Amino acid sequence: MRIALDAMGGDHAPDVVVEGGIQAAREYGLEIVLVGKERVIKKELAKYDTSGLSLPVVPASEVLEMDEEPARAARAKKDSSMAVGLRMVKEGQAEAFASAGNSGGVLATALFTLGRLKGVKRPALSSIIPVKTGFSFILDLGGNTDCKPEWLLQFGIMGSIYAEIVLGIQNPRVAIISNGEEEGKGNQLVKETTPLLKGSHLNFVGNVEGKDIVTGKADVIVTDGFTGNVAVKTAEGVADMLFSLLKDAIEKRPLAILGACLAQGAFKEVKRRLDYSEYGGAPLLGVKGVVIVGHGRSNAKAIKNMVRTAAEAVRGDMLGAIQEAIESNLLLKGVKHA
Amino acid sequence: MRIALDAMGGDHAPDVVVEGGIQAAREYGLEIVLVGKERVIKKELAKYDTSGLSLPVVPASEVLEMDEEPARAARAKKDSSMAVGLRMVKEGQAEAFASAGNSGGVLATALFTLGRLKGVKRPALSSIIPVKTGFSFILDLGGNTDCKPEWLLQFGIMGSIYAEIVLGIQNPRVAIISNGEEEGKGNQLVKETTPLLKGSHLNFVGNVEGKDIVTGKADVIVTDGFTGNVAVKTAEGVADMLFSLLKDAIEKRPLAILGACLAQGAFKEVKRRLDYSEYGGAPLLGVKGVVIVGHGRSNAKAIKNMVRTAAEAVRGDMLGAIQEAIESNLLLKGVKHA
Structure with missing residues (x-):
C-alpha cells in the first residue's frame, strides 16, 4: 500500500516527519511517498539507513504554512x-494522504x-x-462553525463508521454535546438534531455535558465545529x-521536589495516558479519499501512528462504508418522506 | 445591611447554609435573613451561639429542589x-438575595x-x-442557549461593571470566546457581536480560544449560554x-504514595487555587435586584463568601451602574443610528 505523507506538514517538519515516515515504512511494510521540497527531504533521508524500504520522494515546490489562512x-x-499529495490520491497514485500540517489547510x-463523497453535506475535522x-x-x-441538523447527523454516521472500522469499537455509542444531560436541554441546533439521531440506525445515547466529554460516556461525540473547537x-x-x-507549587518546596521524584512513575503514566502521539491523527471525514490529519506538534512516533491510521482506514474500506451509510440514510429519509 | 439567604438552597442545605450565614453575620456585621422551613432552620440555629447576631428567620413552605425543571x-x-427571599428584595425588606440552590430556578x-432592569434584553448567569x-x-x-449579538454586548457591559465594582479590577479586559484568536474567526454570532463590542466603551481585547479561557488573557469572558456551559x-x-x-497512578505505586505525601503541600496549594469556595458565588446579572448564586456544592465558607459578594454588590451600587451603562449604550446606539 502506498501512503502519501506531507513531509512539510507540522511544527517539526520535515525532519521529524521523515523520521516518522521511515519508521512507518519499516514497521508496517508500507510504501511511504514523501511529498515536499525534494532537496530538504533527501538530505533528511540521507541521515538514516533506509535500505530495503520504499520511500520515494515526490517534489512539491510550495508549503502551506501553519499560520496561513x-x-x-x-x-x-x-x-x-x-x-x-492529495492529487496523488485523486489520481490513484496513493491510497491515502496524511499530514500534520495546518488542519484547515488540509480541509480546504x-x-x-x-471533493465530497456523494450525499455528504460537509466534511468534518475530528480528533481523538x-x-x-x-x-x-x-x-x-x-471546519463548520454554523451547522445544520442534517450535517450533525452525518457527522454521527461518519464518526460511528470510523470508530467501528479504525478504532475497533463495536456498535459505538454516539452522543451529542449539550448544556445538560436531559433530553430537551440544548440550543436550537441540538434540539433539532436529536430526533434525527434518534431516528437513525446509530447507537445514539443522548446528550453529554461538558464534564462528561472526558468520562467516557460515549465513543463518538458529535457537535458543531465551533463548540467542538472550544x-x-x-x-x-x-x-x-x-x-x-x-x-510551580512543587518547585518552591524542596521536600515536594523529592516527593515528585518518587512519584515520577505515576506522573509519567498520566502523561502517557494523555499523549496524543499514541493515536497519531484523526480523519478528515466526508471527502473522496482517505485523509488523516495529525497534531501540529507531532513527534516521529505520532507521524508513524498517523500513517498506520491511514493504512487501517484503507484496509477497512472506510470510504466505501461511509458512502454506503450516507446513501442508505438518504434513502431512509426518502422513504420516510414519501 | 439586610441580606436574604436561601437556607434551603444547595446540596448541603440547610445545615451548611445556616452555618455560613452565621459566619457572615459575625464577620461582616450583616443582618442575615434565613429564608426557608422555619422549624428546620431554628433547629440548626440552636446548635450555635448566635448571641449579638441578627439572624431572623422568614418562613417559606416550599423548596425548589436541585433537580427540578x-x-x-x-x-x-x-x-x-x-x-x-426574592419578594423581600422586591419589596425593599432585603437589599440582596443569595442562594446556592438550583441556579436555573433562581433565574426563573x-x-x-x-423582572429585568430597563433596557436589559436577557439576564445572564455567570461564574468566576x-x-x-x-x-x-x-x-x-x-440561561440563554441561543443568543443575539446585542445580548452578548449587554453581557459584556454587565460583566465589566461587576468585575470593576465587586471584583476590584480596573478597566477590565473583555473578550469573546471563539474558535480562533484572529479577528474574523468565529461562528455567525461571534462575527456579528464583534463590531458591537469594538464600538462600545468596553476594553474589548478580541477573541479568546478555549485554551486561553484559563490563561488569564481576559478578565471578563463573554459567550452564549450554550458555549459557556460546555x-x-x-x-x-x-x-x-x-x-x-x-x-489512581499514585495508589498503585508504594514509592509514589510516599512521594505524594512529601509533595502534599504542593497538591494542597493547587487545590486551593482551584477552590470555588473562595469566590463564594457569582451574580445573576440584569434583573432588578442584587442576586448572587453559589455553587450547589457550597460549604459554609463558600456560603459566607457568597453573602460577602452580595454585600459588596449592594455597597458598590452595582444595579445603578448597570442601569446607567445599559441606558447610555442604548442612547449611544440611538445617536449612531440617527
Whole structure:
C-alpha cells in the first residue's frame, strides 16, 4: 500500500516527519511517498539507513504554512505538498494522504482536490481525545462553525463508521454535546438534531455535558465545529494549566521536589495516558479519499501512528462504508418522506 | 445591611447554609435573613451561639429542589424559599438575595419576581473561574442557549461593571470566546457581536480560544449560554479526570504514595487555587435586584463568601451602574443610528 505523507506538514517538519515516515515504512511494510521540497527531504533521508524500504520522494515546490489562512492559501498554492499529495490520491497514485500540517489547510485543499463523497453535506475535522476510560472520538472541530441538523447527523454516521472500522469499537455509542444531560436541554441546533439521531440506525445515547466529554460516556461525540473547537481547546488549556500550577507549587518546596521524584512513575503514566502521539491523527471525514490529519506538534512516533491510521482506514474500506451509510440514510429519509 | 439567604438552597442545605450565614453575620456585621422551613432552620440555629447576631428567620413552605425543571418549578412553587427571599428584595425588606440552590430556578424565580432592569434584553448567569494568573469572570452560563449579538454586548457591559465594582479590577479586559484568536474567526454570532463590542466603551481585547479561557488573557469572558456551559463544565471535567488519573497512578505505586505525601503541600496549594469556595458565588446579572448564586456544592465558607459578594454588590451600587451603562449604550446606539 502506498501512503502519501506531507513531509512539510507540522511544527517539526520535515525532519521529524521523515523520521516518522521511515519508521512507518519499516514497521508496517508500507510504501511511504514523501511529498515536499525534494532537496530538504533527501538530505533528511540521507541521515538514516533506509535500505530495503520504499520511500520515494515526490517534489512539491510550495508549503502551506501553519499560520496561513487556510482557504486563501489552499487556493493560491497549487503546488503545495498538500495539493500534490492529495492529487496523488485523486489520481490513484496513493491510497491515502496524511499530514500534520495546518488542519484547515488540509480541509480546504482536500475539498478543492478530492471533493465530497456523494450525499455528504460537509466534511468534518475530528480528533481523538483521552478520557477516563480510554479515548473518545469527537467531531466536528472547526471546519463548520454554523451547522445544520442534517450535517450533525452525518457527522454521527461518519464518526460511528470510523470508530467501528479504525478504532475497533463495536456498535459505538454516539452522543451529542449539550448544556445538560436531559433530553430537551440544548440550543436550537441540538434540539433539532436529536430526533434525527434518534431516528437513525446509530447507537445514539443522548446528550453529554461538558464534564462528561472526558468520562467516557460515549465513543463518538458529535457537535458543531465551533463548540467542538472550544471544548477540545478548553480541555487542553485546563490540562496545561493544572500541570503548570503543580510544577510551580512543587518547585518552591524542596521536600515536594523529592516527593515528585518518587512519584515520577505515576506522573509519567498520566502523561502517557494523555499523549496524543499514541493515536497519531484523526480523519478528515466526508471527502473522496482517505485523509488523516495529525497534531501540529507531532513527534516521529505520532507521524508513524498517523500513517498506520491511514493504512487501517484503507484496509477497512472506510470510504466505501461511509458512502454506503450516507446513501442508505438518504434513502431512509426518502422513504420516510414519501 | 439586610441580606436574604436561601437556607434551603444547595446540596448541603440547610445545615451548611445556616452555618455560613452565621459566619457572615459575625464577620461582616450583616443582618442575615434565613429564608426557608422555619422549624428546620431554628433547629440548626440552636446548635450555635448566635448571641449579638441578627439572624431572623422568614418562613417559606416550599423548596425548589436541585433537580427540578427550573421554569416549571418556579411557576408552581410560589412559596419556595427563593420566591419568598426574592419578594423581600422586591419589596425593599432585603437589599440582596443569595442562594446556592438550583441556579436555573433562581433565574426563573427572579425573572417572575423582580423582572429585568430597563433596557436589559436577557439576564445572564455567570461564574468566576480559576485561571493561571488568578481568576476570570465568565457569562452567560446556560440561561440563554441561543443568543443575539446585542445580548452578548449587554453581557459584556454587565460583566465589566461587576468585575470593576465587586471584583476590584480596573478597566477590565473583555473578550469573546471563539474558535480562533484572529479577528474574523468565529461562528455567525461571534462575527456579528464583534463590531458591537469594538464600538462600545468596553476594553474589548478580541477573541479568546478555549485554551486561553484559563490563561488569564481576559478578565471578563463573554459567550452564549450554550458555549459557556460546555466550556466551564469541560474545564471541571478535565480537572476532575486529571486528579483522578493521578490518584489512581499514585495508589498503585508504594514509592509514589510516599512521594505524594512529601509533595502534599504542593497538591494542597493547587487545590486551593482551584477552590470555588473562595469566590463564594457569582451574580445573576440584569434583573432588578442584587442576586448572587453559589455553587450547589457550597460549604459554609463558600456560603459566607457568597453573602460577602452580595454585600459588596449592594455597597458598590452595582444595579445603578448597570442601569446607567445599559441606558447610555442604548442612547449611544440611538445617536449612531440617527
